[in-house]
Amino acid sequence: xxxxxxxxxxxxxxxxxxxxxxxxxxxxxxxxxxxxxxxxxxxxxxxxxxxxxxxxxxxxxxxxxxxxxxxxxxxxxxxxxxxxxxxxxxxxxxxxxxxxxxxxxxxxxxxxxxxxxxxxxxxxxxxxxxxxxxxxxxxxxxxxxxxxxxxxxxxxxxxxxxxxxxxxxxxxxxxxxxxxxxxxxxxxxxxxxxxxxxxxxxxxxxxxxxxxxxxxxxxxxxxxxxxxxxxxxxxxxxxxxxxxxxxxxxxxxxxxxxxxxxxxxxxxxxxxxxxxxxxxxxxxxxxxxxxxxxxxxxxxxxxxxxxxxxxxxxxxxxxxxxxxxxxxxxxxxxxxxxxxxxxxxxxxxxxxxxxxxxxxxxxxxxxxxxxxxxxxxxxxxxxxxxxxxxxxxxxxxxxxxxx
Ligand code: ADP
Numbered sequence: 001x002x003x004x005x006x007x008x009x010x011x012x013x014x015x016x017x018x019x020x021x022x023x024x025x026x027x028x029x030x031x032x033x034x035x036x037x038x039x040x041x042x043x044x045x046x047x048x049x050x051x052x053x054x055x056x057x058x059x060x061x062x063x064x065x066x067x068x069x070x071x072x073x074x075x076x077x078x079x080x081x082x083x084x085x086x087x088x089x090x091x092x093x094x095x096x097x098x099x100x101x102x103x104x105x106x107x108x109x110x111x112x113x114x115x116x117x118x119x120x121x122x123x124x125x126x127x128x129x130x131x132x133x134x135x136x137x138x139x140x141x142x143x144x145x146x147x148x149x150x151x152x153x154x155x156x157x158x159x160x161x162x163x164x165x166x167x168x169x170x171x172x173x174x175x176x177x178x179x180x181x182x183x184x185x186x187x188x189x190x191x192x193x194x195x196x197x198x199x200x201x202x203x204x205x206x207x208x209x210x211x212x213x214x215x216x217x218x219x220x221x222x223x224x225x226x227x228x229x230x231x232x233x234x235x236x237x238x239x240x241x242x243x244x245x246x247x248x249x250x251x252x253x254x255x256x257x258x259x260x261x262x263x264x265x266x267x268x269x270x271x272x273x274x275x276x277x278x279x280x281x282x283x284x285x286x287x288x289x290x291x292x293x294x295x296x297x298x299x300x301x302x303x304x305x306x307x308x309x310x311x312x313x314x315x316x317x318x319x320x321x322x323x324x325x326x327x328x329x330x331x332x333x334x335x336x337x338x339x340x341x342x343x344x345x346x347x348x349x350x351x352x353x354x355x356x357x358x359x360x361x362x363x364x365x366x367x368x369x370x371x372x373x374x375x376x377x378x379x380x381x382x383x384x385x386x387x388x389x390x391x392x393x394x395x396x397x398x399x400x401x402x403x
Pocket of ligand 1: 216288291337338342
């Protein structure tokens with residue numbers, strides 16, 4: 001079965017094509033036949049499309065005026081030129097979309113129907129920069145491949161079974177009834193990493209108490225028990241919780257009232273500052289990228305050191321919060337850009353939990369090995385580094401949904 005995955009962000013489009021043969025999913029994530037990305041952040045008047053297939057890498061500029069046609073242009077590279085991997089687009093059997101917000105309606109990957117599209121549209125106010133891009137992708141595929149089944153894989157789905165005490169905010173209950181609640185995000189990555197870790201441990205996921213740490217530009221944790229997410233750090237939006245690259249994470253909401261009442265800020269500028277000018281970038285004054293922060297720390301930059309210490313302090317506090325929701329811990333999982341690559345973040349985060357009998361193997365941690373346990377054999381808690389494969393997870397769930 002040839003499955004096309006579309007992962008549309010607010011300013012980028014990632015896509016790949018998998019071929020799943022036989023009746024069973026492969027034990028290891030396969031390499032896609034074809035991969036493509038469009039990045040609209042490099043310039044104001046054009047975007048850059050990069051395509052990788054047949055051992056070839058190709059780069060093309062796309063005019064910003066033609067954004068509407070960008071997905072068709074991307075699909076054309078599947079059937080023409082040096083990156084051609086299909087005779088015709090009709091060879092595609094299914095399309096899986098990453099959809100950021102599915103509200104509480106969907107706990108599983110779902111076949112896209114007009115009703116599902118209507119729900120994604122209704123949820124635009126809760127994900128204004130993402131759900132419209134996801135809908136555009138769905139509509140673009142409908143135009144090119146009207147008969148091919150499409151599946152939505154929601155970022156919120158894995159958290160949709162959180163118990164009420166984790167999902168409800170302590171605010172007037174009517175707001176909860178109107179949708180102001182904790183949804184959680186990064187669900188596709190948390191679910192994939194939880195399943196992959198259980199596979200590697202050769203234990204049923206349902207038997208494990210697990211904390212998955214998705215630490216990329218955006219960061220969130222999930223507490224996984226009985227195979228479901230019972231708590232997570234992101235909430236109504238991806239701004240809640242941990243300190244991130246440019247996002248503040250949780251702060252006292254009264255800071256916003258103060259800035260508006262006494263300092264003359266308007267709501268849009270506060271929104272921008274908390275989402276784009278905070279986190280590593282805001283505290284260090286240098287960059288959102290942890291690699292720059294670590295380099296500056298080596299040069300004895302105090303603000304970079306403060307930013308790193310703050311990040312670790314908040315990460316450990318949140319791990320403690322997840323631990324309390326689980327009432328114990330079998331395995332801690334690190335994933336995404338920071339979690340997969342930063343020896344220092346893993347080391348410092350785990351230092352806070354040695355009292356649980358958690359002992360990192362320093363050598364193994366240093367090597368940043370993917371899909372591997374980095375603890376000593378006698379450690380009471382296992383720690384895994386898992387390479388998150390969101391696109392493969394979408395393909396896998398699309399395959400399962402259609403079967
Ligand atoms: P996104 O959340 O946008 O998908 P990623 O998961 O790719 O992002 O994470 C990107 C971040 O990972 C970078 O901003 C950087 O801070 C961090 N990162 C990547 N490689 C390293 C590394 N070798 N050491 C430390 N941090 C890294």
